Amino acid sequence: MPSFSEFLRQYNHVSDKFIPHYLRWVDQYLAYRKPGASPTDEASAMHCFLSGLQDHFEEWQIRQARRSLLLHYSYQERFGRRPSSVSHVDRQAPATQADTLQRLTQKIRLRHLAIRTEQAYRGWVTRFLSFAGIDKPSFINEKHLQAFLSHLAVDGKVSAATQRQAFNALLFLFRNVLSVPVLDLESVVRAKIGKHLPVVLSVNEVRQIVSHLHGIDRLMGVIIYGAGLRLSECLSLRVKDIDFDRCCLTIRSGKGDKDRETVLPERIVGELQRHLADVRLIYEQDRRNAVAGVSLPHGLARKYQGAGAEWGWFWVFPSGRLAVDPESGVVRRFHVLPTMLQRAFKLAVARGGIAKNATIHTLRHSFATHLIERGYDIRTIQELLGHSDVSTTMIYTHVATRNKLGVSSPANIL
DSSP, X not given: OOOHHHHHHHHSOOOTTTHHHHHHXXXXXXXXXXXXXXXXXXXXXXXXXXXXXXXXXXHHHHXXXXXXXXXXXXXXXXXXXXXXXXXXXXXXXXXXXXXXXXXXXXXXXXXXXXXXXXXXXXXXXXXXXXXXXXXXXXGOOHHHHHHHHHHHHHTSOOOHHHHHHHHXXXXXXXXXXXXXXXXXXXXXXXXXXXOOOOOOOOHHHHHXXXXXXXXXXXXXXXXXXXXXXXXXXXXXXXXGGXXXXXXXXXXXXXXXXOOEEEEOOGGGHHHHHHHHHHHHHHHHHHHHTTOBOOOOGGGHHHHSTTGGGXXXXXXXXXXXXXXXXXXXXXXXXXXXOHHHHHHHHHHHHHXXXXXXXXXXXXHHHHHHHHHHHTTOOHHHHHHHHTOSXXXXXXXXXXXXXSOTTOOOOGGGGO
């Protein structure tokens, strides 16, 4: 069995010049705590020890002390020298990669993260475990994380957004599944985050694209543009979220699990009401066929049993087919797939002769930009878009042809 210093050097890649500091922190803690302490006393002693350092040491030294104690615990557990249990340190790491993915899913659903977030995180964790090449996840440490992120930036040449998503997924894995401390990330090669202006369509270009959309595709496209919605927000609209009297839409559990209200385009009110009349027929057919109600967010089905079968919770844009719920395994009806509108929109852009690299999300960018050009207050636009920070909304001022003061280019008079 290796010594603790060898364990630090071989398994955690701690530099030789820092190992004496790690050993000193552990020695000080072992001298501080009482021998034979119960699990509760051990946890209290560790907390009090670290708290007592705050008045005498810098923050980086306290982080180093905390990491030293965690690594010492890991060392004793890994090599069969069972330490006095530290109850608040969860070191029962998954035994296999399958166990890791299963626990990852449990932790994600416990926090009510979106299903797309779950899929993305599972994908990154699978890639990371394959890259690390370690059979037992308990042997993974932050050096593997550093190597993988550097690999993505240097070899994979991924975008900054992609690397940031990978980092968030793996940070969630380390903190919530493996319970491995992640501290020294300064050595990770990070992709440079640049500033990019969004693609924005003119009003005429939007009109041209919409003219090549038909049926439900056209209705969804106008709602996304007219209300500034994300694609997922449009697809997940429910009947109760539409207020025809106030001409507004309520977006439930948008990005960041936030609710907001936005405008409903008045010109499509009649068309939307006729569409809901057709949707009502699908809803009533499902009730006659005893199809399970639609899925409800955040476990509301347990709190309001039967609510999923109510008309108010039904999708505004339901799918034409039934499908298996990936979370519960129940056969029910979901909303239409995003690929349906994405394909139709791409074809409409091509048929409209639009040379810009426009996607569905471009309609949301155009909504914000056109409101700025018409002189609406930036704070109002921020609320309609659901941005947490106004600086995110301010990006549209850089692509607007004129701001709320009506300023236009002096070249317009030439």
